[in-house]
Amino acid sequence: MSDNSIGSQTVELDKTSARKVTMTLWLVATGFFMQTLDTTIVNTALPSIARSLGEAPLHMQSVVIAYSLTMALVIPASGFLADRFGTRRVFLAAIIIFTVGSLMCANSRALWQLVSARVVQGVGGAMLLPVGRLAILRNFPRERYLPALSSLAVLGLVGPLLGPTLGGWLTDVASWHWIFLINVPIGAIGCIGCFFFMIGKPQPIVTRFDFKGYILLVLAMLSLTIALDGLAELGLQRASVLVLLILAFAFLVSYALHSTDNPASLLPLTLLKIPTFKIGLLGNLFARIGGGAMPYLLPLFLQVALGYTPFHAGLMMLPVAAAGIASKRVIVAMITAYGYRTVLVSNTVLAGLSMASFAFVDPQQPLWVRLLQLAFFGAVNSNQFTAMNALTLKDLDTVGASSGNSLFSLTQMLSMSLGVTVAGAMLAMFGNVFSKHLQPQALPVFHSTFVCVGLITMSSAFIFAQLASDTRGIDARKTNAVED
Structure with a gap:
């Protein structure tokens, strides 16, 4: 064989490898989009699902908790599974499980069936982002790694932006079943692409689980x-x-x-010896309770207490997401100028106050005031997540990055689950309190819940106050490593 023919085969092989690497990024992005979309698309449809299943709208938190809690439970095992069986096989299995879970959700006829199906969905969803990110880390050249993570970060923002509105629109024009059925064609395309193009073999040496x-x-x-x-x-x-x-x-x-x-x-607690990681992790755990409760509370509040349709309630979530995206660049400059302690303490208080401010919402409030209120909450809430992410991961070295990232991901999902759990418990408690005082209206129940959620969020400012005043610096690679 001539040198020219060998050279042409090498070029062709390089092109094939480059194509598979690019397709791997698109497949990971598709899986991540499915996971982030499904995290928010359900919230707007909860009152309609409740009516269809014969349940009370304020007792539907288990539908959200089942998904986020299952993700928190499965995430710690995802890295081991990817090492043992390969990112390609595990990612393909994750898409299949997530798609099957979506079909089960759409065919549920009782609340317990829907909750069980959400558990199946959560098993698949838990592996989509961690395993996909691992596939990118192992197969992308160093110079393409950061742009690849940035692409995922954009999709991480698009999912929550579209989720509430799309969920409301599908519920209004068709039925709530379609918020789950929409995952089926996306999942089918992802499975085909993953089978033919996904990269990722098992690791030669796998540590004991x-x-x-x-x-x-x-x-x-x-x-x-x-x-x-x-x-x-x-x-x-x-x-x-x-x-x-x-x-x-x-x-x-x-x-x-x-x-x-x-x-x-599994998750070495020696990482807690790093001051920024310890404070960031504990602050995340408590501050994200409010951040997890609000996406559940707001669509429910707009529909149950203010009489919005699912589509209109979803539209009202657009200012939250849009303001969150717009504020991403501002927070980096603020941290550079004032440091983490000043920014996080002040922003945590503002985030809590913005949540508590919904206690002043009433049906006579002008629409523009409500939109500004939602936009302000979206901006400070997004700034909170970005600053907490950067603080928690900024001082992890290369050896501890994987374990620290896993522990952080688990904390995020657990805190989201706790947020919805706490919000549901407060709605039930205040519902009983106001019913005893002959005030069965939903408005005071939600008002009291918003105040409590805001106070819980503000209390985490005491945790961030323990930071050294000169704590600064943002590592873009680590900030982008964990999406909101």
Whole structure:
């Protein structure tokens, strides 16, 4: 064979590899778009789903909790699965599971069926972003890695932007079933593309999975979530809730003891020795309770208390997303100029006040005031997430980046689940309080809930106040590594 023919084959091989790398990015982007879209598209349709299934609109939080909690439970195992079976196989399995779960959701005829189907969806969704990001990390040249993550970040913003409006529109013009059926053709295309183009073989050396630590974490998160949701939706007695809270604490302590000085632990707690990571992680856990509650509360509030249609409620979420996107560049300049402590303490208070301000909303309020209020909340909430992301990951070295990112992702999803759980519990509690005082209207119930959510968010400012005053600097690679 001549040198020319060998050279032409090499060029052709390079072109084929480059095409597969590019297709891998598109496939990961498609999976991430499905996951972020489904996180927000359901919220607008909850009242319609409740009527269809014969449930109370204020008792539908389990539909959201089942998805986000399942993601929190599965995320810690996603890296091991990708190493053991290869990113290609695991990502393909994730798309299939997510698509099957979507079909199950659309065919649900009772609340328990829908919650079960959302668990299946959550298993698939939990692996889409972490495994997809891992595929990009392992196969993209260094010079293309940051632009690839930036592309994912854009889609991470597009999903929440379209989700509420698309969910409301589909519910109005067709039925709530279509908010799940829309995933089926996207999933089918993703499966075909993944089968032919996705890159990612199993790793030659796979570290042993920490099953003991994983089980302890799962039991702790399940006990905590069931306890908080027990009084609101499950009808558990106070004694049962107390027992579950004690069990959750016991499992967390057991994991801490198991992880101490254990280099093979699932999520090494030695990372908490890094001050910025520790403060950022704890601040995220509490501040994101409000951030997780508001996407659930706002569409419900607009429909149940103010009489909006699903489509109009979805449209009202556009200022939130648009202001969040527009404020992304501002927060970086603010951190550079004033430092993390000043920015996070002040912005956390503003975020809490913006949430509590919805207690002043009434049907006679001018529309432009409501739009400005939603836009202001969207801006400060987005700034909060960006600043917390950057702070938490900024000082992780190369060795700790993977474990730190996994622990951070778990905290994000757990906090979102807790946010919806807390919001549902407060709605139930204030509903009982106002019904006893002959005020069954939904408006005071929501007003009281917004105030409490705002106070919880503002309380996390005390955590960020522990930062050193000169803490500055943003690593764009790590900031983009975890999407909101």
